[in-house]
Amino acid sequence: MSETTAERAGIPATSDELARLDYFEDLRDRYLSLDGLDAKWHSFERENSYPSFETCMRLHYFMSHTRAVEETLDSAFRSGHIPGTAYFARGNEAASVGSASCLRDEEWLVPMHRNCGAHLVKGHPARSIMAHFFGRMDGPSRGRDGNFHIGYRPKKITQLISHIGSMIPVAAGIAWAEKARGTGRATLTYIGDGGTSTGDFHEGVNFAAVHKLPVVFIIDNNQYAYKTLLKEQYACKSLILKAPGYGIPGFLIDGTDILLVRKICSEAIDRARAGEGPTLIESVTMRLAGHSVYDKYSDYVDLENLRRWTNERDPLERYDTFLEESGMATIEEISASHARARADAETARDEALKSPFPDPATLNDDVYAP
Amino acid sequence: MGQITYRQAISEALWEEMERDKEVFLYGEDIGLGGGAFYITKGFQEHFGRDRVVDVPLSEAGWTGAAIGAALTGMRPVIEFQFADFVTESFKMIVDLAAGNHFRQMGPVPLVIRLPGAALVSAGPFHSQNPEPWFFGTPGLKIIAPTTAYDAKGMLKTAIRDNNPVIYLEYKKLYNYPVNELPDILRPDIPSDDYTVPFGEARTLREGEDVSLVTFGTTVLQALEAADILEEEGVSTEVIDMRSILPYDKEAILRTVEKTGKLLILHEARKHGGISGEFAAVVAEEAFEHLDAPIQRVGATNTPIPLSPPLENAYLPSTQKVVDALRELAAY
Numbered sequence: 001m002s003e004t005t006a007e008r009a010g011i012p013a014t015s016d017e018l019a020r021l022d023y024f025e026d027l028r029d030r031y032l033s034l035d036g037l038d039a040k041w042h043s044f045e046r047e048n049s050y051p052s053f054e055t056c057m058r059l060h061y062f063m064s065h066t067r068a069v070e071e072t073l074d075s076a077f078r079s080g081h082i083p084g085t086a087y088f089a090r091g092n093e094a095a096s097v098g099s100a101s102c103l104r105d106e107e108w109l110v111p112m113h114r115n116c117g118a119h120l121v122k123g124h125p126a127r128s129i130m131a132h133f134f135g136r137m138d139g140p141s142r143g144r145d146g147n148f149h150i151g152y153r154p155k156k157i158t159q160l161i162s163h164i165g166s167m168i169p170v171a172a173g174i175a176w177a178e179k180a181r182g183t184g185r186a187t188l189t190y191i192g193d194g195g196t197s198t199g200d201f202h203e204g205v206n207f208a209a210v211h212k213l214p215v216v217f218i219i220d221n222n223q224y225a226y227k228t229l230l231k232e233q234y235a236c237k238s239l240i241l242k243a244p245g246y247g248i249p250g251f252l253i254d255g256t257d258i259l260l261v262r263k264i265c266s267e268a269i270d271r272a273r274a275g276e277g278p279t280l281i282e283s284v285t286m287r288l289a290g291h292s293v294y295d296k297y298s299d300y301v302d303l304e305n306l307r308r309w310t311n312e313r314d315p316l317e318r319y320d321t322f323l324e325e326s327g328m329a330t331i332e333e334i335s336a337s338h339a340r341a342r343a344d345a346e347t348a349r350d351e352a353l354k355s356p357f358p359d360p361a362t363l364n365d366d367v368y369a370p
Numbered sequence: 371m372g373q374i375t376y377r378q379a380i381s382e383a384l385w386e387e388m389e390r391d392k393e394v395f396l397y398g399e400d401i402g403l404g405g406g407a408f409y410i411t412k413g414f415q416e417h418f419g420r421d422r423v424v425d426v427p428l429s430e431a432g433w434t435g436a437a438i439g440a441a442l443t444g445m446r447p448v449i450e451f452q453f454a455d456f457v458t459e460s461f462k463m464i465v466d467l468a469a470g471n472h473f474r475q476m477g478p479v480p481l482v483i484r485l486p487g488a489a490l491v492s493a494g495p496f497h498s499q500n501p502e503p504w505f506f507g508t509p510g511l512k513i514i515a516p517t518t519a520y521d522a523k524g525m526l527k528t529a530i531r532d533n534n535p536v537i538y539l540e541y542k543k544l545y546n547y548p549v550n551e552l553p554d555i556l557r558p559d560i561p562s563d564d565y566t567v568p569f570g571e572a573r574t575l576r577e578g579e580d581v582s583l584v585t586f587g588t589t590v591l592q593a594l595e596a597a598d599i600l601e602e603e604g605v606s607t608e609v610i611d612m613r614s615i616l617p618y619d620k621e622a623i624l625r626t627v628e629k630t631g632k633l634l635i636l637h638e639a640r641k642h643g644g645i646s647g648e649f650a651a652v653v654a655e656e657a658f659e660h661l662d663a664p665i666q667r668v669g670a671t672n673t674p675i676p677l678s679p680p681l682e683n684a685y686l687p688s689t690q691k692v693v694d695a696l697r698e699l700a701a702y
C-alpha cells in the first residue's frame with residue numbers, strides 16, 4: 001500500500017496523541033476523524049480537491065468581500081453610523097464561506113454572530129446587512145434589530161437571538177421538517193466554543209442524532225468566548241470528542257484552510273442529504289480581533305498566540321498564497337478579485353446609508369402576524 | 371464618607387462582603403480574568419482567588435443550578451448574568467427551584483442574582499430588557515432596584531445577608547454615570563463604615579403637594595427632571611423612589627396619594643403587564659376615596675424593544691412623556 005493511500009484511509013490516532021492535542025501544531029495539512037471511538041488522522045491531499053477555476057475565484061471573492069464588508073462596517077462604527085454595538089469575525093472567513101458555499105439555494109442556513117461570510121456567499125446582499133447595522137428601513141428587520149442578529153428570508157437564512165445555543169435546536173427542527181417532507185435537503189448551522197457549553201447545544205444535537213436528521217453542526221472554535229479561555233470552557237482536549245457521545249461522526253479541522261473546510265463540509269452535507277444523519281465538525285480558527293467593537297482585546301489575549309495565528313493562519317493570506325503557488329490564479333487575477341470585493345463593500349455602504357430610518361409611527365406594526 | 375459611582379458601589383459591596391464572610395463567592399461569565407463585561411469585579415480574582423471568583427462556562431442554567439446547590443449547604447453565592455436578558459436561560463432554576471424551596475420546607479436559598487438590565491442606547495431586543503415583570507408574580511423571590519450608589523451598596527449587602535433568593539437589578543446606564551452630573555438627591559455620601567439599606571422602604575426624593583410620581587430604576591432621573599419643569603409651571607410634584615419592588619412599600623404609595631390625591635406611576639418596563647399595574651390596583655383597592663383624578667401610568671409601549679434610535683425613542687418613556695402626563699394630571 002502506498003503511503004498516500006494509507007493516509008487517505010487514515011492513520012489511527014492514539015489516545016496519547018489526543019491527550020496532547022495542540023490546535024496550532026497538530027492540524028498542519030491534516031485533520032482528524034472520529035467514528036465512534038475510532039479516531040484517525042488523515043492527510044489533506046489538496047491536489048485531489050482542487051475545485052474549478054471559477055469556484056476557486058468565487059470562494060476568493062467571498063472571503064475577501066467578507067473581510068471588506070466587516071472592515072467597512074468597523075470604520076462606519078467609528079464614524080458613528082452604527083447604533084449599539086457590532087461583532088466581527090476576522091479569522092473566520094474561510095470557515096464561513098467554505099461551509100455555506102456547499103449549500104444549495106433551497107437549503108436553510110442557520111448562522112451565528114460570526115458568520116458574515118456565510119450570509120454573503122448564501123446570497124444575502126452586503127447592502128442589506130449594512131442597512132441592518134445602520135438601523136435603517138432597508139435592513140431585513142426594518143430597524144427593529146441590529147448587529148449580527150440578522151436573518152434574510154429570501155435566501156433561507158434564519159435570524160438568531162442573542163442567547164447563545166438557542167439556534168441549535170431550531171436548526172434541528174428545520175432539518176426535521178426537511179426529513180418529514182422528504183426533500184433531501186440539508187441544513188447547516190454553527191456554534192461557538194462557548195456555545196457548546198449550553199444546555200441547548202446538547203439538547204439540539206442529541207435530538208438531531210436520535211432522529212438522524214439532515215443537519216451539519218459546525219463548531220467555530222476561535223479559542224475565546226468573549227474573555228473566557230478554552231480551559232475555563234471545557235475539560236476535554238477537543239470538542240470533537242463530544243461527537244461519539246451523541247453517536248454521530250466528528251471531524252476536527254483547520255478552519256483557516258478554505259479548501260479543507262469545503263471538502264469536509266460538502267461530504268457532511270452530502271451524507272445529510274442522503275439520509276445518513278448529522279455530523280459535528282470542529283473548525284479551529286482564532287478570533288483575530290476583539291469580541292466586539294468595544295472590547296479591549298489586549299487586556300487579556302495571549303499576544304504570542306495571536307501573533308502566530310495572524311502571521312501563519314490568516315485564512316485570506318493563506319488562500320492568496322495557495323492560489324498563486326498552485327498556479328490556479330495569477331497575482332493580477334487575485335488583486336482584481338480583492339479590488340472588486342472591496343469596491344462592492346463600499347458601494348453597499350453608500351447605498352445602505354441612503355436608506356431611511358424607520359418612522360416612529362410604525363413602532364406598533366407587526367407585533368402579530370396577520 | 372465620599373462619593374463614588376454606581377459601579378464602584380456595587381464593586382465595594384461585593385468586595386466588603388467577601389472580606390467579611392468566607393461563604394460568599396461569585397459565579398459569572400468573564401468575571402475573573404476579564405473583570406466582567408462591565409468591570410464590576412476587576413481585580414477580584416487576584417485577591418480572592420479562582421475558587422471564590424469563578425469564571426464559568428457559557429451555561430447559565432447550569433451554574434444557576436450549581437449556585438442553588440451551594441446555597442442549600444449554607445454558602446452565599448452571588449451570580450452575575452452578563453446581561454439581564456440572559457436570565458431567561460435560568461428561569462426554571464430561579465422560579466421553580468429557588469423561589470419555592472423554603473415554602474416547601476426544604477430550607478433557605480441565600481442566593482443573589484445580579485442582573486445588569488434596562489436600555490442603553492440602541493442595545494437592541496436582547497440587551498435592553500427589564501426583567502422584573504417576569505419575576506414579580508413569584509412568591510419567595512425578592513426584587514431590588516437601587517438607583518443611587520448609596521442604595522446600590524447598602525442594598526447589595528442586605529441582599530447578600532438575606533436568606534432568600536434576591537433578584538438584584540442593576541442599571542447599565544448608571545454604572546459610570548458621572549457623580550457630579552447627578553442631582554444632589556441622587557448622590558448621598560457613602561459612609562466609610564459598614565452599612566446596609568433595608569428592603570421594602572421607599573425613599574421620598576422630593577416633597578410635593580399637587581401630584582405624586584412613584585417610580586423606580588433609571589426613570590428616577592426623568593421623574594426628577596420632569597418635576598423641575600412642572601415646578602416652574604407652578605405644579606408641585608412629590609417624587610418617590612420605590613427602591614425595592616418585592617417587597618414594596620405599600621404604605622409609602624398610600625401616604626402620598628392621601629396627600630396629593632393624584633398619582634402617576636412611571637417605569638421603563640412596558641406599561642402592559644408592568645409593576646405599575648399592581649401599584650395602581652392597590653391604590654384603587656385601599657385609597658380610592660383619596661383620589662381626585664384617574665391614576666396615570668407611563669411606561670414603554672407594548673412591543674418588543676426595537677434597536678433603531680427613532681423606534682427606541684418612541685418605545686421608551688422620556689422626560690417629555692412624563693411632563694405631558696404630569697401636566698394632564700395637574701389640570702384634571
Ligand SMILES: Cc1ncc(C[n+]2csc(CCOP(=O)(O)OP(=O)(O)O)c2C)c(N)n1
Nearest residue numbers: 114162163164192193194195224225226456
Ligand atoms: C446565553 C448567553 N449568555 C451570554 C451571552 C453573552 N455573550 C455574547 S457572545 C459571548 C461569547 C460567545 O462565545 P462563543 O460561543 O465561543 O462564540 P464567539 O463569540 O467566540 O464566536 C457571550 C458570553 C449570550 N449572548 N448568550
Ligand SMILES: [Mg+2]
Nearest residue numbers: 192193224225
Ligand atoms: Mg468562541
